[in-house]
Every structure is written in structure tokens, then in C-alpha cells.
Amino acid sequence: MSHRARWGAVFLAPVLTVALAATPAHTVEAEAAYERVLNGTFDSVKSPWWSSSNTPSAVSLGRLCADVPAGTVNVWDSMIGQNDIPLEAGQPYTLRFTASATRDVSIRAVVQLPTAPATLNKAAAVTSTPKSFQFTGTSTTAGLHAQLLFQQGGATQPFTLCLDDVSLTGGAIPPGGGRDFGSPVRANQYGYAVHGPKKASIVDASATPVSWRLLDSSGAVVKSGLTHVQGTDAASGDHVHIADFSSVRTAGTGYTLAVDGATSYPFAIADNPYKALRKDSLAYFYAVRSGTPIEAQYAGDAYARPAGHLGVAPNKGDTDVPCLPGTCDYSLDVRGGWYDAGDQGKYVVNGALAAWQLMDSYERSRGQGDLAGLRDGLLSIPENDNGVPDVLDESRWETEFLLSMQVPAGEPLAGMAHHKIHDLAWSALPTQPDKDSQPRYLHAPSTAATLNLAAAGAQCARVWARHDAAFARKCLTAAETAWKAALAHPDVYAPSSDSVGGGAYADTDVTDEFSWAATELYATTHDRAYLSRVDTEITSAGFSWRDTGALADLTVVRLPSRFPDRMVAAARKRVLAVADGFVRDERSQGYPNPNLPADGAYVWGSNSVTVNNALVIATAYDITHRSVYRSAALESMDYLLGRNALNQSFVTGYGTQASHNQHNRIWAHQIDPKLPSPPPGSLAGGPDSALQDPVAQQNLVGCAPATCYIDDIYSYSTNEIAINWNSALAWVATFAADSAR
Numbered sequence: 001m002s003h004r005a006r007w008g009a010v011f012l013a014p015v016l017t018v019a020l021a022a023t024p025a026h027t028v029e030a031e032a033a034y035e036r037v038l039n040g041t042f043d044s045v046k047s048p049w050w051s052s053s054n055t056p057s058a059v060s061l062g063r064l065c066a067d068v069p070a071g072t073v074n075v076w077d078s079m080i081g082q083n084d085i086p087l088e089a090g091q092p093y094t095l096r097f098t099a100s101a102t103r104d105v106s107i108r109a110v111v112q113l114p115t116a117p118a119t120l121n122k123a124a125a126v127t128s129t130p131k132s133f134q135f136t137g138t139s140t141t142a143g144l145h146a147q148l149l150f151q152q153g154g155a156t157q158p159f160t161l162c163l164d165d166v167s168l169t170g171g172a173i174p175p176g177g178g179r180d181f182g183s184p185v186r187a188n189q190y191g192y193a194v195h196g197p198k199k200a201s202i203v204d205a206s207a208t209p210v211s212w213r214l215l216d217s218s219g220a221v222v223k224s225g226l227t228h229v230q231g232t233d234a235a236s237g238d239h240v241h242i243a244d245f246s247s248v249r250t251a252g253t254g255y256t257l258a259v260d261g262a263t264s265y266p267f268a269i270a271d272n273p274y275k276a277l278r279k280d281s282l283a284y285f286y287a288v289r290s291g292t293p294i295e296a297q298y299a300g301d302a303y304a305r306p307a308g309h310l311g312v313a314p315n316k317g318d319t320d321v322p323c324l325p326g327t328c329d330y331s332l333d334v335r336g337g338w339y340d341a342g343d344q345g346k347y348v349v350n351g352a353l354a355a356w357q358l359m360d361s362y363e364r365s366r367g368q369g370d371l372a373g374l375r376d377g378l379l380s381i382p383e384n385d386n387g388v389p390d391v392l393d394e395s396r397w398e399t400e401f402l403l404s405m406q407v408p409a410g411e412p413l414a415g416m417a418h419h420k421i422h423d424l425a426w427s428a429l430p431t432q433p434d435k436d437s438q439p440r441y442l443h444a445p446s447t448a449a450t451l452n453l454a455a456a457g458a459q460c461a462r463v464w465a466r467h468d469a470a471f472a473r474k475c476l477t478a479a480e481t482a483w484k485a486a487l488a489h490p491d492v493y494a495p496s497s498d499s500v501g502g503g504a505y506a507d508t509d510v511t512d513e514f515s516w517a518a519t520e521l522y523a524t525t526h527d528r529a530y531l532s533r534v535d536t537e538i539t540s541a542g543f544s545w546r547d548t549g550a551l552a553d554l555t556v557v558r559l560p561s562r563f564p565d566r567m568v569a570a571a572r573k574r575v576l577a578v579a580d581g582f583v584r585d586e587r588s589q590g591y592p593n594p595n596l597p598a599d600g601a602y603v604w605g606s607n608s609v610t611v612n613n614a615l616v617i618a619t620a621y622d623i624t625h626r627s628v629y630r631s632a633a634l635e636s637m638d639y640l641l642g643r644n645a646l647n648q649s650f651v652t653g654y655g656t657q658a659s660h661n662q663h664n665r666i667w668a669h670q671i672d673p674k675l676p677s678p679p680p681g682s683l684a685g686g687p688d689s690a691l692q693d694p695v696a697q698q699n700l701v702g703c704a705p706a707t708c709y710i711d712d713i714y715s716y717s718t719n720e721i722a723i724n725w726n727s728a729l730a731w732v733a734t735f736a737a738d739s740a741r
Helices: 275-287 348-368 390-404 447-464 469-488 511-525 528-533 550-558 565-587 606-624 627-640 694-699 723-739
Strands: 020-022 057-060 063-068 079-087 092-101 105-112 120-126 131-138 143-151 159-170 191-193 199-203 211-215 221-226 228-232 239-244 252-259 267-270 420-423 440-442
Touching (some): 079 694, 143 694, 348 447, 447 511, 565 627, 606 627, 627 723
Parallel strands (some): 191 267
Antiparallel strands (some): 063 159, 092 131, 092 159, 105 143, 228 239
16 A cells, blocks of 8 residues: 555646635535545544655644645645545535644645546645634546645745644545445356356345246246245345255356346356366466566466566666665575565565465375366466476465575574565555565564475475475475574564555464474474474364464375374364364355354455365365365355355456456556556455455445455455465365366
8 A cells, every 4th residue: 555645736727617615614514424534633643644755744632744845846746635535426525624834824725536627626824823724616526536635835934734623524425325236136257067056145135935037148047946045144234045056057158047127147157167267366376476577478468567676777676685774784685476465575474375375286186186287288377388287386486485585594593584575665556566666675584484484395395396306305405494493483573563565464473383384394204303393273263374273284184194193083073173164154144155254344355264264165075075065165166256245256357247456556457547457367355344444444334244345456455466365266266177077
């Protein structure tokens, strides 16, 4: 997220085409009291307000005060602002604020949408005595991303400006209101497997079953029946019915489901609808590679771009990256790897989990005899004809970066892993990697990163032994060195405050990382010394980048011949019990989501919880071949592909109403039409009921937890993309493609 002016002076219209009025603050009340400004009272924090880089600002005594420089030319050369304010066309808006300054000055108050006349642009005479102002203007255009700007550039002498009680009210629809999720008939918008479950969820208040009809592309009725009344879905508030048409096994496209005059988005029934998604969700990783050109012959013309962060101007590059001042006195070559998420940072804890999921998918394919998952040439990548499965080639790109993050011998904390590397400050949105001019720094090592390196390195040694013995030995050496370093430094934690220019990825409990790393090291080396440190169990909490203890049990059941029988039996029992719970959770809801949070709250990246839980369910199928697990895993894909409370496919390119404005600095079509949307197969983060960004706070007020999502590039808390979310999607898509045979 970049807290800076988005448009600067570009949209300061010299001639206004809207009616403006200035009135005494105490005489006129707004016709509508719908507040559009966040944190206008500055009781404690500054966010989401920003100020120009030459105008430092901070909250002081309940006001936002900024030091305005002298010597600028234009009024917009010094600004305080707030972005992402929703406006409606034809509606009046009233701005109120209190301002004071250390000398008498004139500032301008502006409300504007991009590429539209300003809604409001008025001068305010500010003195040392706090004074209240009120201005009204009418918006000619609707949009979610208006800016409220206080402009004070062009000063001949410096001064301090303080603002308080900023309010912008108006509009006919309250923030968060007026949302339309389309048809009440919600289906997988992409496709169902011929030999798999086929269900849809219908929002209907009836307490008794209603009729449904399955129509083919010509509109002919293929099948009809009555719904099952599921009842009220707590996460969405919807009263839901279920239509089950699983008995239909005729492949075709353009199917729709009709209920009481409402029709679903079209979908296909196919022998294997997941083959394309397996490829696209894996191809995502080539598109986010750092340190190499993304070539059109592999990614397509729209996604081709120069190599990023190789030290070619304006890049500072990742080839000789110094430590953040005060943490070390050396530099490392940490080129390569995958850009993590919406930003262009690279994080060991997130990267290791993503690499693990790709390598685990490979080990699963070997164990299940899935030849497609083992295929060289599956993906359109430079390594697709080297005799190595492409999923391993892609995981190697990240693994080699992880190895490069290890502290060299002879240095303090030798053998540990630096937690992350990213820009000093948040870069603008969008920013292409080769155009990033920010200095980049290695951040301090952490025990969590070190153990993630140990786990991924040990797994790398195992899977690469048959393909590249030298690389396998390199991985194992790094893993064993990291393990010893973590034992020597078991409590070095990344601070939660280190979140400027990149995510913090803080974790102060590493017992789970010790257990996971020990499991991977034992599976590779058979050194019984590691077994005593395998002491975590999979639970209904599942797993994530922060909580990796469940991966110990998943590795044990994936590789039963490598572990003691008693250990395998216990892990198997636990995995099945947790999978059973996830299946029950999925079936208990109106929409097939194996994520049922105990507190009802959806978290940042909730779709990753869904797909990680589906991975556990799919693993249960692998070890039992019970159809209930396969069906549940496939239905979780239905949820991601549109059978949800939003009637929204969260996977780019898959479905009529598919996410395509995910938060990302590379693919930003919403901001710049010359840029593409994220590539097909990119998974959006999904509902986040905490509303942790201004766009969500402005537009999702009062949302039911399962609907707290908006497909907007600026909503980083609901609509980001990330490597560990796509790695989980790729794993489950590979399972689905394999099991659809």
C-alpha cells in the first residue's frame, strides 16, 4: 500500500462545472448524514491520511499538523489528503473542517475523482485562531476513489497547518449500502467434473423446497428437481437452499440452473475441468519471478516484462543488498525468487511455505502415480524441456533464493536466515519491477525464517536427489546448517513493527517451525536425533505461514515409509479427524466452504484458509480413497469459483464474475489500462471481516463476514494476491485434475 498522492495536480480543473457554495458552518445541515471521511477527528492515529513527502505530518493534541515548506511553486506542491472516498453522481457533498496555522495563509480544499471535474475546489483563509469551514459541491461522476485534498503549496515562508474535525457528508446510499450480488442462484461459474459432485446454492426465503431446472446451452431442460432447504447461513445471513444435479453426466458448455425465474451464471460440465486451472495456477509463479525477464514466448505478450531488481538503473538491485542499518555490515546477492504479493518484497517465511507446497504437490504426484503432475513440459517456462518435472523447476527458482538469504560463515548469527528483503518505503501503485528506484535492504535474521529454510532445504534435498544430486547436497547442507543455527539462537524474532515498505511477517512462537523442520530433516536423513523435536499435531486450526505445526503430520502421512509405524498411525488418525471436521464444517454451511471460523470472523487471506483446509481433506482422500473426501475437496473449488455468498469467482479468468482487480503493483489494469489484469489462475485473498484497508472501510460497512470483499486494486486486505495462496490453489487444482480422471 502506498500512502501518497495518486493524481497530484493532474485533475485540478481551472474551470469548475459544478455548483459550489460556502456557508457558515453553524447554519446548514447536510441533507444526508452519510460520512465519507475516515478518522476525521485524529483522536490517536494519522491513518489513512497522507501528506506530500515535503510536508511531514503527525497527530498532535488530537489534530493533524503538517510542516508546510516555503519555496514551492504550485498550490498542489504541498498537500494533505485522504484517498478512496466513494461518491455518487448527481449528489451534493458537504465538507466541514477546522483549521489553524502559525501565520495567516490561504489554502484550498478540493474533492475530486480522477478524469472528472472537481466536485469541490474552494479557498479557505486560515489564521492562528482555529476556524471552522463548510463548503458544498455536487459530484458529476460516480466512483470509489475520490480524493479529499488540502493544498497549501506556493508559500513564501514556512508554516505549520493543523486540521481537525474533518467531515465529508452526502450521497443517497450509505457507505457499504446498495451492494448487488446478482442472481440468487450461485453455482461454480467455471465447470463441474462429469464424475463429481454438482451442486448449487440458492438464496430463497422459502421454508419448503422449491423447484429447479438444469438447462443446456439451447435452453432445453436437462434435469429438474426440488431443492434441499439448508437454512440460514450464519456467515452470510442468507437463507439457502441446495440443488443437487450430480446425476447429470453429459459433458457440455453453457449449462445454467434456473430457480423461480432466476438463472445462474453459465458453467460447463467436463471430463476434467481442472486441467487448465492446474496449469494456470502454477504458471502464476513464472509471472512473479524476480531477477529474470518474463518472456512473451512463455507468458504471452501482455505479461512480458524486463527483469526486475538486477541493479540496472533505476533499480538498486538485489545483486548486492546491504543489511538494514544497525543489523549487519555485509551485503548479499539475493537475486531471484518470487515477488511475494502486492508488493515486490521477498520473504523467507512465506516463500518457504509456497515452495514446500509445490514440492509437496510433486511428492503427492509421485505417490499417487499422477503422471501429469510429474510432467516436464506441463508449463510454459524456460525449463520446460530439461527432463525435470516443471513443478520442481518452478519451486527451485524460489528455493535458490531462500538459500541465498543464509547468513555467511564467519558472520554473527552465521547459518541463520535473513527474514526478508524489500524496499525501504512503499513503492507507488503501480510500479513495474524494473522501474523500482527504491533502495532495498536485508532485514535481520529470525529463528522462524531459519527454520523455514531448514524445512524447505531438507525437502529440496529429498525431491532433487534423483534429478540433480549436487543441488540436493547444497540444499541439505544449508538445511542442516540452519537447524544448528536455530538451536543456537532459538528466540530471535522478527518485530511486528517492521512493516514499512514490506510486510512484517512477525512470529514469536517457533515451536511449530522446529517441529516442521525436524520432520523434513528426518524424512530426508533418517537421523533419529530429529525425532525428539517432532512434537506438534495437526488441529482444526489448520496451517498457515505463521502456524506450520500441522505440516509435520502432513509430511508423515505423505511419506509413511520414511517414519516409524507408530508415528504414521498416530498422524494418520489425526489428519483424518481434522479432515472429518472440515467436511462437517463445509456441509453445515449454505456455501461449501471448509473454513468455519469459531468466532465467525473471516481473516485476511480467508481464501487461503479455504484452500489449505481443502488440501487437508484431499490428503485424507489420498490415504483412504473415501469418496466423501474427494467430493468435499471438489466442492471447496466450487466455493472459490463462484458458489459463494458474493456470487463471485475468486480466481482470475475462471467464471463470468471473476476477480481481476487484485492488489498488485505489476498487473494494474484498473489504474492503467495499458497494463494487464492479473493472469488467469490468480487467487484473490477473499473476505476479511476486519476491514483492514480504507476501501474496505468505506465500501463494506456492515457487511456479513462472508461478503466482506471487494474486487478493487486498492483493497489490499480483501483483494491481494500472494505466492502462498496460489501455491495452495495449485496444489488443490492438481489434486482435482488428477482425481477427475
